[in-house]
Amino acid sequence: MIRLNLFHKLRAFPGLEYLLAILMTGIFTLLVLPFRSDGGQDHTILSLLYLLPVVLSSVLWGLGPGALAAIASFLALNYFFVPPYYTLLVHRTQDFLVLIVFLGVSIVIGQLVGRVSKSLSETTAREYEATHLYELIMRLAGMQDEQEIVSALAEQALITLHAERVDVLVEAQGGFPARQVRLEDRSQIDVEVASTPTRIAPLQSTRGFLGEIKVWRGDSRLSPAEERLLNTFASQGVLALERVRLSQTASRARLLEDSDKFKSSLLSSVSHELRTPLATIKAAVTSLRSGTVEWDTDARVDLLAAVEEETDHLNLLVGNLLNMSRIEAGALKPERGWNSLAEIVSTALDRTRQQTEKHKLEVDVSPDLPLVPVDYFQIEQVFINLISNSTKYSPEGTAITIYASHLVDENVLKVMVSNQGPHVAPENLERIFDKFYRVTAADRVTGAGLGLSICKGIIEAHGGRIWAQNLDKGFAFNLTLPLSWEGFAHRSMKEVMDE
Amino acid sequence: MNAQPHILVIDDEAQILRALRTILTAKQFKVSVASRGEEGLTLAAAQPPDLVILDLSLPDMDGVEVCARLREWTQVPIIILSVRESERDKVIALDKGADDYLTKPFGIEELLARIRVALRHSAQTLGTQKSQIIDAGSIVIDLALHTVTREGEEIKMTATEFKLLAYLAANAGRVLTNRSILSHVWDPSEADRVEYLRVYIRQLRKKLEEDPDHPCIIRNEPGIGYRFMTDE
Numbered sequence: 001m002i003r004l005n006l007f008h009k010l011r012a013f014p015g016l017e018y019l020l021a022i023l024m025t026g027i028f029t030l031l032v033l034p035f036r037s038d039g040g041q042d043h044t045i046l047s048l049l050y051l052l053p054v055v056l057s058s059v060l061w062g063l064g065p066g067a068l069a070a071i072a073s074f075l076a077l078n079y080f081f082v083p084p085y086y087t088l089l090v091h092r093t094q095d096f097l098v099l100i101v102f103l104g105v106s107i108v109i110g111q112l113v114g115r116v117s118k119s120l121s122e123t124t125a126r127e128y129e130a131t132h133l134y135e136l137i138m139r140l141a142g143m144q145d146e147q148e149i150v151s152a153l154a155e156q157a158l159i160t161l162h163a164e165r166v167d168v169l170v171e172a173q174g175g176f177p178a179r180q181v182r183l184e185d186r187s188q189i190d191v192e193v194a195s196t197p198t199r200i201a202p203l204q205s206t207r208g209f210l211g212e213i214k215v216w217r218g219d220s221r222l223s224p225a226e227e228r229l230l231n232t233f234a235s236q237g238v239l240a241l242e243r244v245r246l247s248q249t250a251s252r253a254r255l256l257e258d259s260d261k262f263k264s265s266l267l268s269s270v271s272h273e274l275r276t277p278l279a280t281i282k283a284a285v286t287s288l289r290s291g292t293v294e295w296d297t298d299a300r301v302d303l304l305a306a307v308e309e310e311t312d313h314l315n316l317l318v319g320n321l322l323n324m325s326r327i328e329a330g331a332l333k334p335e336r337g338w339n340s341l342a343e344i345v346s347t348a349l350d351r352t353r354q355q356t357e358k359h360k361l362e363v364d365v366s367p368d369l370p371l372v373p374v375d376y377f378q379i380e381q382v383f384i385n386l387i388s389n390s391t392k393y394s395p396e397g398t399a400i401t402i403y404a405s406h407l408v409d410e411n412v413l414k415v416m417v418s419n420q421g422p423h424v425a426p427e428n429l430e431r432i433f434d435k436f437y438r439v440t441a442a443d444r445v446t447g448a449g450l451g452l453s454i455c456k457g458i459i460e461a462h463g464g465r466i467w468a469q470n471l472d473k474g475f476a477f478n479l480t481l482p483l484s485w486e487g488f489a490h491r492s493m494k495e496v497m498d499e
Numbered sequence: 500m501n502a503q504p505h506i507l508v509i510d511d512e513a514q515i516l517r518a519l520r521t522i523l524t525a526k527q528f529k530v531s532v533a534s535r536g537e538e539g540l541t542l543a544a545a546q547p548p549d550l551v552i553l554d555l556s557l558p559d560m561d562g563v564e565v566c567a568r569l570r571e572w573t574q575v576p577i578i579i580l581s582v583r584e585s586e587r588d589k590v591i592a593l594d595k596g597a598d599d600y601l602t603k604p605f606g607i608e609e610l611l612a613r614i615r616v617a618l619r620h621s622a623q624t625l626g627t628q629k630s631q632i633i634d635a636g637s638i639v640i641d642l643a644l645h646t647v648t649r650e651g652e653e654i655k656m657t658a659t660e661f662k663l664l665a666y667l668a669a670n671a672g673r674v675l676t677n678r679s680i681l682s683h684v685w686d687p688s689e690a691d692r693v694e695y696l697r698v699y700i701r702q703l704r705k706k707l708e709e710d711p712d713h714p715c716i717i718r719n720e721p722g723i724g725y726r727f728m729t730d731e
Contacts, residue, residue, distance in 0.1 A: 340697050343721075367712060
């Protein structure tokens, strides 16, 4: 940084470089002067040595100072080393020739070297620009977040322009919040930053002013190349911001459309689904109330059982609807606590007792499995839905099995709920978790087609996975639940006991 | 207690009030009803009931607050009614002093059983003649002697296991929240360490239950806590 500061300061005085060229020639002369022999025959070799300050000046300070050094060297050579000394007079023709040739050669070499070095430094500068621009573009390319873009822009500008401080401001507009990032160079923390920025580049899009980039860099101005680079940064930033905004607007529109479609299919599905149990209840209750028929005890018990079953069914449906709307609204947040999977499964079985009466249940969920950090009610709902789905699609009298195991390597609990129902075509194995999707014709099996999509929503909110699988004899749902979660480090039962 | 216990029902749904009034009156209870929280509190003060059935969602105030305001001056048993979607409120109400809960829709047999347990428990508290010996199936717990026996044979327990069992058994029939168990048996600072409870409950069940995987003595109250079941 110190080197750079000096460099910037030199730029502030353009005449200084010429002065330095003369100074260098002078110092060189002083160094060589003591070795001057009295014969005066060494000026041909000296004229070669004098090429040194000329070349150095050209390399260090450019073409003009190089040319000046050539002339100064010519004069110094003439004045100090060509007899008669301390005059610009030349007596011998060959000395005169040497001097003229020296002048010509030194100017030409100086100009050549100067040009090469100038174009070299230009190339380096361009490469520097290109590298930083490329870096910025690469960084911006993958970004989907406005704040990230703004930060990347500020960071890249700070590094590339060696600035003391960079502010990137994006104004709030059309539902997109304002963004602001300020970055400062840590190594210059003690430097007092001026109140007005060195340079402001607007973030100007085709549709209007988005914001600006402010750059502070002590008292040195930006070079034209740096200005150009800053403006390119700004336009790349604008492109990235617009891209993100466009894609957000598009996905919002798509969400709205989806949610609209979802609501209308939900309504049609639900109204059908609610009416069926209501019809049963209404029929049973009106039969019992009407005085025209004398019901015997068995018939009364049957009718009343139907009413109770259907109310449970309605209750389950309402629970699913609520969960579905929470999943849709993105509001399904598991309230995690340490729970025993065995307890969850056992209450789910209690709640589905009536539905599973006609199936054989085989449950192997050991209470000694590790505790799992989940929302009790949500996971219970998953099991209720899976069990309920299994009873609907598998023949009466067949077995439904629930098997849970601890996969130590993956640090998850894996559960398989299997039944002896029919296979599902492989291409539909994923689709059965879609909303409103039903494998068989709607009139054969009751259900709104919500149960499995709710399972998927809940399991995924828990960081687990759920998938369906055809077995040799039957069909299975598999799911995994992670045993650790933020703030819930997995511990075995034994570790808890020992504590 | 009167021959006809007085039950106050606070619920804003007219159908529920109607149904409960009809059913409870038929079961020989004296029933008064309120459809708002303030009204319920006034009624309770004017004519102290033997038991309160309280809905958590009321139009004028939070059921949890009604519960807290009642607890300022009375130990009357409170049974909470709530829908399944408000589990957290239910736990808060139980921690704030409610005695039991029922999830709507509920079966009337369940409600009557809860009312019986709550009334019996409050009678015991009033009489301070708590039984020192508790029967649960073939298990007998002697709170004074610190012993647990199955058919006369002693079951060995660690100190923590016994403390936990004693707390559950002393509140037989009532729901106990995880928090209340943890703060009584362990320490209030450990009230959130549900994993302790899960592990010790598992240990107790292995020692007490005939089939630990299908517990009959220490029952789960999903998402809330546990309930110790006696023979009744």
